[in-house]
Amino acid sequence: MKEKQRVVFIDSYINIEYINQIITNGQSIGDVLTVSNNKVTPSTAPLSDTLSHATLCTKMFLEHTTCACELFFINIWENDELNANINALLIALSWCLENDITLINLSLGTTRIADMPELFGIVNHLTEKNIITVAANSNARKLTFPASFDHVIGVKALESKSGEVGFIYQETSIDRIDVSCYVKDEVIAYKDHHYPLYAANSLATPIISAKICNFLNEGYHSIEQIKIKLEEDSLHASHNQDDKIYKKYFTKKIEIPVIAVMSDHHTELFDIVSLIQELLMGFSKQGYHGVCLSENDPTNLPNKALNLIDFENYSSVEKLHFYTHYCNIEYIIVKGSKKFLFEDLKTVEIDIILYHSEFNNLKEAPVITFSKHTDFEVLFDQIYSYLS
Numbered sequence: 001m002k003e004k005q006r007v008v009f010i011d012s013y014i015n016i017e018y019i020n021q022i023i024t025n026g027q028s029i030g031d032v033l034t035v036s037n038n039k040v041t042p043s044t045a046p047l048s049d050t051l052s053h054a055t056l057c058t059k060m061f062l063e064h065t066t067c068a069c070e071l072f073f074i075n076i077w078e079n080d081e082l083n084a085n086i087n088a089l090l091i092a093l094s095w096c097l098e099n100d101i102t103l104i105n106l107s108l109g110t111t112r113i114a115d116m117p118e119l120f121g122i123v124n125h126l127t128e129k130n131i132i133t134v135a136a137n138s139n140a141r142k143l144t145f146p147a148s149f150d151h152v153i154g155v156k157a158l159e160s161k162s163g164e165v166g167f168i169y170q171e172t173s174i175d176r177i178d179v180s181c182y183v184k185d186e187v188i189a190y191k192d193h194h195y196p197l198y199a200a201n202s203l204a205t206p207i208i209s210a211k212i213c214n215f216l217n218e219g220y221h222s223i224e225q226i227k228i229k230l231e232e233d234s235l236h237a238s239h240n241q242d243d244k245i246y247k248k249y250f251t252k253k254i255e256i257p258v259i260a261v262m263s264d265h266h267t268e269l270f271d272i273v274s275l276i277q278e279l280l281m282g283f284s285k286q287g288y289h290g291v292c293l294s295e296n297d298p299t300n301l302p303n304k305a306l307n308l309i310d311f312e313n314y315s316s317v318e319k320l321h322f323y324t325h326y327c328n329i330e331y332i333i334v335k336g337s338k339k340f341l342f343e344d345l346k347t348v349e350i351d352i353i354l355y356h357s358e359f360n361n362l363k364e365a366p367v368i369t370f371s372k373h374t375d376f377e378v379l380f381d382q383i384y385s386y387l388s
Contacts, residue, residue, distance in 0.1 A: 004026075004028070004068045004069050004070045005067060005068070005069040005070070005102045005103060005213050005216050005217055006030065006069070006070050006072065006099075006100055006101050006102050006103070007061075007069050007070070007071055007072065007101070007102065007103045007104075007105065007209070007213060008071075008072040008073070008074060008092075008096055008101045008103070008104050008105070009054050009057060009058055009061075009071070009072070009073050009074070009105045009107075009206075010074045010076055010089065010092045010093070010096075010104060010105070010106055010108070011052075011053055011054035011057060011073070011074075011075065011076070011077070011105075011106075011107055011108065012052045012053045012054040012075055012077040013034075013043070013045060013046070013047050013052050013054065013075045013077070014032055014043075014046075014047065014052060014054045014055055014058065014073040014075070015046075015047040015048060015050065015051060015052055015055040016029065016032060016046055016047075017046075017047075017048045018051060018055055018059075018190065019055065019058055019059075019062075019071070022059060022062055023062060023071075024062075026067065026068035026069075027062065027065075027068060027069055027070075027071065028069075028070050028071070029070075029071055030070040030071055030072040031072050031073070032046065032072075032073045033072070033073065033074045033075070033095075034074065034075040034076075035074065035075065035076045035088040035091050035092055038087070038091060039091065040074060040091060040092060040095040043073075043075060049191055050190075050191075050193070051188065051190050051193075051195045053077075053107070053202065054073060054075070054107075056188075056195065056197060056203065057105065057107045057202060057203065057205070057206045058071065058073075058206065059188070060197075060203050060206040060207055060210070061105065061206035061207070061209055061210045061213075062210075063210075064206070064207050064210035064211065065210035065211075065213045065214060066214055066217075067213055067214050067216075067217035068217070069213055069217075072099075072101065074092045074095065076088035076089055076091075076092050084108060086110055086112070086115045086118075086119065089106075089108075089110075089119070090118060090119065090122060093119075093122045093123070093126065094122065096126065096131060097122070097125055097126060097129065097131070101131055102130075102131060102132065102216055103131070103132050103134070103209060103212060103213055103216060104126070104131060104132070104133045104134065105134055105205060105206050105209040106133060106134065106135040106136065106146070106147075106205070107135075107136045107201075107202035107203070107205045107206065108135075108136060108202065109135050109136055109137070109138060109144040109145055109146060109147050110144065110145050111138050111140065111142040111143060111144055111145070111328040112145075112289075112328065113289040113290075113291065113304065113327070113328065113329060114284070114289055115145060116145050116301060116302065116304075117302055119145050119146055120145070120146070120149060120301065120302050123146045123149055123151060123152060124151065127151040127223055130221045130222055130223075132153065132212055132216070132223060132226060133146060133151075133152045133153070134152070134153045134155060134205055134206075134208055134209040134212060135147040135152050135153070135154055135155065135205065136154075136155055136156070136201040136202045136204070136205040137154055137155065137156040137175065137177045137201045138201070139200055139201050139202070141175075141245065141246065141249075141326070142326060142327070142328050143175070143176070143323075143326050143327045143328065145301075147176075147177060148175075148176035148177065148301065149301060150301075151223055153178050153179060153208060153212065153223075153226065153227075153230070154176065154177035154178050154179065155177065155178070155179045155180075155181055155201060155204050155205040155208045156175075156177050156179070156180055156181070156201045156204065156245075157180075157181055157182075157183045157199040157200055157201045157203065157204035158180050158181065158182045158183070158199065158204075158241065159182075159183065159185075159198075159199035160182040160183060160184040160185075160199065163184070164182045165182055165184075166181075166182060166233075166234075166235045167179050167180060167181040167182065167207075167208060167211075167230075167233075167234060167235065168180045168181075168234055168235050168237045168241060169227075169230040169231050169233075169234035170237070170241075171227075171231065172310065172311065173242060174242050174246075174310075174311045174314065174319070174322060175242060175245075175246065175326060178227070178230070179204075179208050179230065180241050181204035181205075181207050181208055182199075182204075183197070183198070183199040183200070183203055183204050183207070185197065185198050185199070208230075211230070211233070212226055212230075215229045240313065246322060246326070249321060249322045249325045249326055250314065250318040250321050250322055251318075251321060252321060252324075252325050254320070254321060254324045254332075254348065254349065256290075256324060256329065256330060256331050256332060257330075257331040257332070257351045257352070257387050258331075258332055258334060258348060258349065258350050258351050258352075259279070259331065259332070259333045259334070259350075259351060259352045259354065259383065260333075260334050260335075260336070260341050260350045260352070260353045260354065261275070261276060261333060261334070261335045261336075261353075261354045261355075262336070262337070262338055262341060262353065262354065262355035262356065263295070263296075263335050263336055263337060264337050264338055264356075272335065273297065275354075275370070275376070276292050276305075276333055276335060277303060278376050278380075279333060279380065279383070280292065280304050280333070282376075282380040282384075283330075283331065283384075286384065288330040288331060289328075289329055289330060290304070290329045290330060290331040290332055290333060291304045291305070291306055291323070291327050291329055291332060291333070292304055292305045292306070292332075292333040292334075292335055293305075293306050293307075293308045293319070293320060293323055293332060293333070293334050293335070294306070294307055294308060294334075294335045294336065295308055295309065295316075295335060295336030295337060295340045296309065296336075297335065306323060308320065308334075308336075315344075316340070316344045316345055317344070317345055317347055317348060320332075320334065320345060320348055331387070334348075334350075338355075341353070351366070351386075351387065352366050352367070352368060352383060352386060352387070353366070353367045353368070354367075354368050354369075354370060354379075354383075355367060355369060355370075356369065356370060356371060357369040357370065357371040366386065368382050368383060368386075
């Protein structure tokens, strides 16, 4: 007999009474848990009179899966205001590593760059064990973790105005979200209360989790196999959804500092990539978080690096404007050649240019030079003082 898929919802408290009414014979409740005192423990606060966020997400999942599965629930919410701390999420994900979970539904995430490195590490471990993570993009339309990671299926919602059903899979998307899923508005009546369901990313996520649960049951296990199946079942997009969703981001004024690092000069004795990493770390120690947008380095989220040439249907200027507003950041570093910075990005106001001291007569903006002998702390103090 085929083993049931073990699916966990890391979310809020769950109304088990309601879930028991809607599960089928092929589905069962594994355990109801909560994160308390830095560990996962049995839940002692079951709901019975309301439909919580986790309950509504589970309902969406059960309506779209056709396979037998065992459901687990871990509450990480601190209160009823849709807030959870990153430590609780990390603890819940660690529990999944130790308890043979096959699929994780995360109808939540974080937009804080500071949360990314540790979260990336544990999601990596999950992927190595073929545990599939499906995560919602922020409803605030910001870069979201873990939804934006390559080894996670990120989901955002599309409003189903004309009764559309299904989803659109994009192998590459400027917001780093894999799936755009149609969600129909509806209202659920329960114990004299009415609960509206609308096109929110958190409700689209369990629909895709259900689809993936079906794939797992059919014998597809790796993230690569799942992405291939999603592409096969994807609707054909008649237009780029991102153009409509993020329209204002491509032209909105940049209001945070832009630090340009000229990358024409590179030798074995001087590593500009390392310099940028030190800059990012230096600002982080001061409580400011940013990212580096690069003309040619590959996207590497753990290193806070995004490639500006990845998406051919947008100009470099549009992409710079987009990420300035899509990332939850206080400043931005742009790494590129002199031609790229002053021809391709000529309409962007640059606050500081960092360039190797072997260049001469560079007067396009306030400049600070560096060399292989530069003391980083002195350089950082110059930059920080200027921006302050």
